[in-house]
Amino acid sequence: MQWPGTPVERLQLFRPNFCPWPGCREHHRTTPGYRFLRHGTYRTETRTVPRFLCRACRRSFSRQSFALSYYLKRPQLVIPVAAGLQAGSAHRQLARNLGCAPSTITRLSARLGRHAMLLMALALRHLRGGLVEPVVLDHFETFEFTQDLPFGIATPVGRDSWFVYGLDPAPHARTGRRSAEQEARRMLRPERSRRGGYEGSSARTIRLLLALCPRGGRLELAGDGHRSYDRAVQQPGLAGRVRLHRFPNPRRGPKGSPRSPEARARDQAMFPVDALHGLIRHTAAHHRRETIAFGRRLNALLERLFLTVAWRNFIKGRSERRPDPVTPAMRLGLASEPWTWRRTLARRLFPARESLSRVWRDLYRRDWITPVLPSNTRHRLFHAY
Ligand SMILES: [Zn+2]
DSSP: OOOOSSOGGGOTTOOOSSOSOTTSGGGGOOSSOOOEEEEEEEEOSSOEEEEEEETTTOOEEEGGGGSTTTTOSOGGGHHHHHHHHHTTOOHHHHHHHHTSOHHHHHHHHHHHHHHHHHHHHHHHHHHTTOOOSOEEEEEEEEESSSTTSEEEEEEEEETTTOOBOOOEEEEOOOOSOOOHHHHHHHHHSOOOOOTTHHHHHHHHHHHHHHTTSOTTOOEEEEEOOOHHHHHHTTSTTTTTTEEEEEOOOOOOOSTTSOOOHHHHHHHHHHHHHHHHHHHHHHHOGGGSSSOSOOOSOHHHHHHHHHHHHHIIIIISOSBTTTTBOOOHHHHTTSOSSOOOHHHHTSSOOOGGGSOOOHHHHHHHTTOSOOTTSSOOOOOOOSSOO
16 A cells, blocks of 8 residues: 655645545545646745646645644644543644644544545555455444433454455444433434444444455454344345354353353454453543543544544554553555554545545444434535545
8 A cells, every 4th residue: 555654744745646626536636647737836834845737627725734733733643632632632732732722633643534534535445355264253332422312333354464454334222221210312303314223233334345355255253243233234244255164242240259261262253342341442532431521422422432543553563561562454465564643634634535435434424413412514625525
């Protein structure tokens, strides 16, 4: 996978390879030979930025159009915000530390999440036809705004590489015991679109994985025995292409008692996904248990989780306890060394140049709304899309 080691902002001899304007026919160019004219420069406080003119659409742009900090007033915030979000800070804590408004952090968090989603789409494009390892699938459980509005997030993880191959939300009804008052309040909440719930989210995830399998190959999938996984693999077009291994969670004895052989087998088979879920609960403020931090919107929660996944796939070594800096992306041949945040955020990705599934496109545009909230800001910027 081609990825710059130096951020675009710092490249002295930068040359555009395609036009950054989405409407231009040169926007989708992937081969060399893009024709442009030099078009002067402009000065910022710290550097001189070259400008260019596209010979196809005659519109101008600058080197900054290819940087993740495009159109930001304080580009120096991008890396500390990404690192801070991943280190478990909540938005207001970060705003206090960095001396900016909380809304700045919220907007940057969304931009970083969109970037991380496109980075995953780019990685998947390079993995097409190369998925040979079994994948462990489980849903990470969380909620939006209130525990009345729970949802799971499908997290497929490579058994050997620990690479996270995607994310897909599955809103579902609240379960568990609740008081009469709680139930009355829940009944007043507006309806959410479920988009197929667990089964829909599982089937979409399986389709995404099958697109990565070699032609005619079968997908080896391990799950916890959830019935929606059984149903998902029976959907039209999927039946016969997936071998599902079921590892239901067995009854466990009191705390401290030895694990049964079934429990041991289940824990071993599901380890990569259990480890990921532990990591998410540990590193994201709003996913901890017993916290006052919580996510308001499914869309924003997913954006932040995409950022966590980018960190998991490209930055974090398999183990920090033992000296194993090999990242999941390195195991799959996508990278040759662990990346830093600086490198992960080294250039801007464009949604029109990546292939996004319907759900990911909705998340990118913030079209997956949370009806209980009075306002849901969509992402409709013209320049910084
Ligand atoms: Zn153009």
